[in-house]
Amino acid sequence: MPKAPTSADVAREAGVSQSTVSYVMSGKRPISEKTRRRVAEAIDRLTYEPHAGARALAGHRTSTIAVVMPLRQASSAERLMIFVEEFTYAARRRDHDVLLVTADEGAAGLRRVAGRSLCDAIVVMEVGSHDARVETARGLAVPVVFVGIPDDGEGLDCLDFDFEGAGEVIVSELAGLGHRTVDVIGWGEDVHAQGFNYIPRFTAGAERAARRSDVRLRWHRASTGEDVRRAVDNARAASGVPALAVVTAIPETLHALSERRLRPGRDVDVVALTTGFVSEADGLTNVSTRPRDVSRRVMERVFGLIDGDLATRGGADLVPASLTRGGSTRSRPADRPAGPADNHREKEAS
Amino acid sequence: MPKAPTSADVAREAGVSQSTVSYVMSGKRPISEKTRRRVAEAIDRLTYEPHAGARALAGHRTSTIAVVMPLRQASSAERLMIFVEEFTYAARRRDHDVLLVTADEGAAGLRRVAGRSLCDAIVVMEVGSHDARVETARGLAVPVVFVGIPDDGEGLDCLDFDFEGAGEVIVSELAGLGHRTVDVIGWGEDVHAQGFNYIPRFTAGAERAARRSDVRLRWHRASTGEDVRRAVDNARAASGVPALAVVTAIPETLHALSERRLRPGRDVDVVALTTGFVSEADGLTNVSTRPRDVSRRVMERVFGLIDGDLATRGGADLVPASLTRGGSTRSRPADRPAGPADNHREKEAS
DNA sequence: CCCGATCGTCGATGCGCATCGATGATCCGG
C-alpha cells in the first residue's frame, strides 16, 4: 500500500510550490496556462486526490451534506429512496457527498454532526408537528433544511409538498363527481403515532374542502390489508357509488376492490395520493406528492444557504398539489356529459 | 454563531493540557480519576465535540464507512432500505457514520472516496458478475467488502445470501410435491441488463436441482404486471396443478392468481424468494434472502478489517438459504399424507 | 531512607491543506 500523494508531492512533481497547487485546484488566484497544465499533469500522473480532512480543517468546509432519515418507520421505502437518490445526485453535482444520519439519534444527532464539523448543512426528513429538532436547529452553526412543516417552524427553512392542498383537491374532485360521502383510506395508527406533520396538514385541507362542498368524510386508519378490506366494505355499505380517497396502501386497496368486483371508474370512484411511483402508471386519478420536485428544491435551498445567498433563507415553501385525472374516476357530469376519458388534465389546488 | 470549542478550550477550562484532553477521550494512556472527571465536566460545560477533519488528519482514520448503492435501478427499494438501516445502526454502534455513494460513479467513485480519505472502509452493494470495481478495489488503501459474489472476486471480501442454494431449495421443494414442470417468475429484462451476479447464481442452483429431480424449468422474465399475467397464463396452460417459483413481483403474481381464481396451496403451488418483508407475513412458502443477516455479517466483516483482524480477511461468505413452509404449497405427499398444514418447518440448502 | 520503577501529565511536533502577505516579473502609459 503506497502512501497517498499529497499536494506537496504534486508540487514537487510539477516543480511549483504547494500553494500554487492549491490555487490551481481552487482557482482562487490567477495561474498561467503553462503552470496550470504542468500541475494538472502531475495530478494525473500521481492520481492525486486532496485529503478531505485536511481540507475541512484548513478550509472550514466539509463538502458534505448530512441527511437525517427515518429508517425504521418509513411511510414508504420507495418514496424515501427517491429522496435519497435526488439528494445524492444534487450533492455530487456540486462535488459534495451525503452523510446518512438516522432519525432516532434525534436532536442529539444534529448536534453531533454539526459539532464535529461533519457537514456543511443538514437536511431533516419527516419532521414531526412538534419536533425537538426544530428548536435544536436554531442554535446550530450549520444551516438546517426541514422536509415538512412543523408547527413551530417560524423563520426556519422548511419545504414540503403541499399536503393541505392535496387534501383539498382530492376531496373537491370527489365532491364534484356528486358524492356526499367520501371514505378516506388514511395512514395507519403506527404512522399517526410518529406525529408526522403532514397528516394534520392533509386532514385540515380535506376537512376544509369537505365543509365547503358539504361532504361527509369518513376516516379509516389502515395499516394492514385487513384494515383496508374493512374500510372498503364500510364504504360499500352506503348506497350508490362509493368514493374513495386513498392516501396509503394503494396496491392493497386495489386488490380489495378487485376481490369485490368493484371496478374503479365504474363501480367506485378512486382518487389516490401517490408517491410518484405506482399509480400514475396504472392510470389512477391521483395527486402525486412529487418527491423529485420536493427534493430538488430542498437541495437548491441547501446550496443557497451554503453559498450564503441571503435571499434563500427562512420561511416555508410548498410544492403545489395538482390532480391528474385517470381512469379510476367517472367522467365529471358537469365537465363533459358523455365524452371519452379525459386523462392527464391537471387541476391546481386553490 | 459562537465558534465551536476546541480541545484546547476544554483543556483551559479543565486546567490541564490539550494532550491530556486527547488522552481522556481516547483512553490510550492512564488518567487519574480526578483529572478524568474534571475534563469530562469541562467537555459537558462547553458541549465540546471533536472536529472530525482534524481527527482524520492527525489520526489517520475517519470514522466513516462509505456505502456504494445502486439508487436508480434498485431491484427492491425495501430490501435496500433494510441494508441501509442495518449498516447505519451497526456503524453508529461503533461511533462511525455512513457516507452514501451512488453506484453510477462506478470504479471512479471508489477511487474518489478512498483517495480523499473520506472513509475507513467501503461496502459495495449489488456488485455485477463482471464488475470493474472488483479490480479497482484490489489497489485501494482502504478495505472493500462486496455484497454479492462476482466471478473474478478471488481473495476479495465478498458476502451475500446464498442465491444458488435458494434456487436449489425452491426447485427441489416443488419437485418434491410431484411437479415435473416449474414456471419461474424471474427478474425482468431491465434487471438482467444490470448484470447482477445473483441472477446467474440463482439460475445455476435452480437448474442443478431441476436436472437432479428431472424437472423442466420455464423461465419468465417479468418486469410489468402484464408480464406476470402472461407468465401465469402460460403456467396454467399445462395440465394439472401449476408450480410457480416467484422470484420477483410477488404482489403482482398473487394478484394475477387471485384474478384467475387460483388459490395458492390448492389450485397452484407457489414458492417465493422474498426480501424479508412482504410474504412471510402472508404465510407463503418461501425462501427469505435475509437482508438483515447479510448486512449484519457485512458490517462484522467491515469492522474486522478496520480492526486489522487478519482472520477476517479474504474469501466469499454465504448466508445459507432455508425454506419456510407456508400455506401457498400443498402438503407434501411423502411427508405427511393428510396432516394439517405444517408451517414454519425449515429445510436447509444442500 | 534511598533508588529504580511505575504512574500521570505536559510540551512539542506534524498531519495536508487554504490562505495571506510578499516578491519578482511583466506590462503599459507618459
Next chain:
DNA sequence: CCGGATCATCGATGCGCATCGACGATCGGG
C-alpha cells in the same frame, strides 16, 4: 525609458487533533 500597476508565484502560518518523548511525582523494596 522609467514608475506604478498588474500578474504569477512563493513562503509562512495555522486549522484542531493524536501521538511521542520527557519529566516530576509517587510508590515499594531493600
